Amino acid sequence: MKLKSQLNTLIKEAFIKAGIDAEPISVSEATQPQFGDYQFNGAMALAKKLGKNPREIATDILNALDTSSLLQKAEIAGPGFINLWLKPEWIASECKKALSDERIGISKHQEPIKVVVDYSGPNMAKQMHVGHLRSTIIGDTISNLLEFLGDDVIRQNHIGDWGTQFGMLIAYLEETGNEGVAQLCDLEQFYKEAKGRFDADQAFADKAREYVVKIQSGDHHCLNLWQKFIDASLGHCEDVYGKLCVKLTREDVKAESFYNEDLPQVIEDLLKEGLLQESNGAQCVFLEGEEIPVIVQKGGGGYLYATTDLAALRYRANVLDAKRICYVVDARQSEHFRQIFTVAKTSRFVPEDVRLEHVAFGTMMDKSGRPFKTRDGGTVKLIDLLDEAVIRAKEAIKDRENYSDEEVAKLAKIIGIGAVKYADLAINRESNYIFDWDKMLSFEGNTSLYMQYAYARIQSIFKKHNGPVEGDIIISDTLEQQLAVMLLRFEDILGRAAEDTSPNQITTYLYEMVTLFMRFYEHNPILKEGVDEATKMSRLQLADLTAKTIKQGLELLGIEVVDRL
Ligand code: ARG
Numbered sequence: 001m002k003l004k005s006q007l008n009t010l011i012k013e014a015f016i017k018a019g020i021d022a023e024p025i026s027v028s029e030a031t032q033p034q035f036g037d038y039q040f041n042g043a044m045a046l047a048k049k050l051g052k053n054p055r056e057i058a059t060d061i062l063n064a065l066d067t068s069s070l071l072q073k074a075e076i077a078g079p080g081f082i083n084l085w086l087k088p089e090w091i092a093s094e095c096k097k098a099l100s101d102e103r104i105g106i107s108k109h110q111e112p113i114k115v116v117v118d119y120s121g122p123n124m125a126k127q128m129h130v131g132h133l134r135s136t137i138i139g140d141t142i143s144n145l146l147e148f149l150g151d152d153v154i155r156q157n158h159i160g161d162w163g164t165q166f167g168m169l170i171a172y173l174e175e176t177g178n179e180g181v182a183q184l185c186d187l188e189q190f191y192k193e194a195k196g197r198f199d200a201d202q203a204f205a206d207k208a209r210e211y212v213v214k215i216q217s218g219d220h221h222c223l224n225l226w227q228k229f230i231d232a233s234l235g236h237c238e239d240v241y242g243k244l245c246v247k248l249t250r251e252d253v254k255a256e257s258f259y260n261e262d263l264p265q266v267i268e269d270l271l272k273e274g275l276l277q278e279s280n281g282a283q284c285v286f287l288e289g290e291e292i293p294v295i296v297q298k299g300g301g302g303y304l305y306a307t308t309d310l311a312a313l314r315y316r317a318n319v320l321d322a323k324r325i326c327y328v329v330d331a332r333q334s335e336h337f338r339q340i341f342t343v344a345k346t347s348r349f350v351p352e353d354v355r356l357e358h359v360a361f362g363t364m365m366d367k368s369g370r371p372f373k374t375r376d377g378g379t380v381k382l383i384d385l386l387d388e389a390v391i392r393a394k395e396a397i398k399d400r401e402n403y404s405d406e407e408v409a410k411l412a413k414i415i416g417i418g419a420v421k422y423a424d425l426a427i428n429r430e431s432n433y434i435f436d437w438d439k440m441l442s443f444e445g446n447t448s449l450y451m452q453y454a455y456a457r458i459q460s461i462f463k464k465h466n467g468p469v470e471g472d473i474i475i476s477d478t479l480e481q482q483l484a485v486m487l488l489r490f491e492d493i494l495g496r497a498a499e500d501t502s503p504n505q506i507t508t509y510l511y512e513m514v515t516l517f518m519r520f521y522e523h524n525p526i527l528k529e530g531v532d533e534a535t536k537m538s539r540l541q542l543a544d545l546t547a548k549t550i551k552q553g554l555e556l557l558g559i560e561v562v563d564r565l
Pocket residue numbers: 118120121122123158159160309312327329
């Protein structure tokens with residue numbers, strides 16, 4: 001349920017009734033329970049515009065406000081704030097409705113659109129690094145979220161499978177044969193050895209150069225080797241995807257090489273639009289007011305990362321027909337995206353109304369604040385990182401309950417991977433983020449374990465209760481009211497998170513909601529002796545809706561819940 005927009009409608013109607021001719025201003029969540037559930041703070045801004053005193057305006061709005069449906073009362077406070085209290089019976093019936101709905105009352109977009117989400121994008125020649133981990137986790141969540149809200153989401157994995165380094169790599173693969181294929185699980189090492197050969201042996205280097213040309217001209221032997229290399233490399237990425245439980249599949253792969261044939265056309269069309277200029281032998285697009293151009297073709301005829309991205313933009317907007325395209329890529333590529341988006345719009349490769357967004361994220365740091373590396377300064381292999389998460393999760397939970405070995409193994413996987421994902425998603429994506437095992441595997445604070453624990457706790461209440469749950473929800477105190485309103489806010493939160501492509505709005509919400517539930521549960525026991533039947537039933541239902549909301553929230557983040565913890 002879109003709680004805020006329902007309240008905003010009431011305010012808008014009050015504006016009209018009170019004869020206030022101004023753009024509507026949104027209500028906001030109350031900052032303290034004594035200020036009600038929501039607040040309208042727009043009177044101050046209106047005062048300036050209308051040349052009236054804010055309290056006077058607030059009074060006019062208040063007098064015109066319909067308090068017959070969802071509002072219990074509205075009061076003016078301070079210089080002209082309007083505090084709004086929702087009607088307990090209305091809240092109760094909305095929670096009841098949410099409980100009986102499999103989408104817990106969350107509606108789908110009325111006008112769904114096609115959205116391309118470009119994420120993960122590992123390079124086949126190099127080890128997948130932590131930057132790709134962040135892209136994969138954040139991109140998958142954004143895709144889940146938009147899909148849940150009804151958009152038609154097309155996941156695109158823009159893998160780097162083309163470029164001159166492949167000549168050297170396949171020449172080395174040819175030389176090392178099956179042993180080489182087996183070695184591809186450590187691309188870093190393979191690359192190092194190939195480079196070693198390249199630097200040391202002139203004949204090998206010549207062959208590598210020759211193979212670059214040969215792949216590009218479609219030579220069978222070389223393309224076969226190249227394909228073998230890509231398959232093995234992509235296979236290792238898929239091991240990571242499998243462990244991470246993300247939804248990317250082979251079908252989502254639209255590699256850089258997919259656009260090869262379109263590249264000459266990109267250049268030709270830029271030329272036709274009058275956007276190309278030669279500079280030091282290269283073909284460039286100079287953007288207004290900028291000194292550094294976008295290079296789209298090198299002097300020798302080769303194309304660049306930007307050229308491929310322009311072809312991909314065109315494909316996505318015109319063939320896939322996307323109306324919104326989100327690039328979940330490291331913040332260090334901001335310049336690149338800003339430039340190619342501008343070129344795409346100026347050249348009319350992409351229609352004006354298509355939303356192009358760089359969903360940028362910061363760098364993953366270690367505890368001492370340095371970019372995340374192995375002890376000897378190498379790239380951390382993601383698969384090792386994820387395996388370590390599972391081992392550590394096992395340690396964190398093994399003594400909590402009398403789990404069977406099988407149960408611990410299963411739980412550790414869900415919890416370990418969930419912890420890594422949640423920790424990443426819970427920070428503002430644009431900030432750099434400190435990878436800290438102890439923090440992410442804690443039962444306290446804004447962690448996946450805190451949410452999973454609350455969920456499991458509610459499941460155990462239901463197990464103990466072991467009977468039907470029926471009757472009304474009755475909101476009888478402030479904590480109940482706060483929790484119920486919080487539960488009803490979920491759709492507003494999801495809407496904002498989707499609009500801003502910011503998963504941390506979901507985690508922040510979950511943390512606040514679960515903390516509120518814990519307080520509610522502490523003060524309002526459910527199964528304790530002496531709690532009357534009607535109250536018990538009501539509280540059970542609020543707990544149930546809490547659990548369902550946690551489950552849905554975590555599911556969007558690609559994290560499973562567990563029944564026992
Ligand atoms: N392969 C690139 C990298 O590792 C990421 C690709 C992002 N997507 C794109 N369309 N450029 O930096």
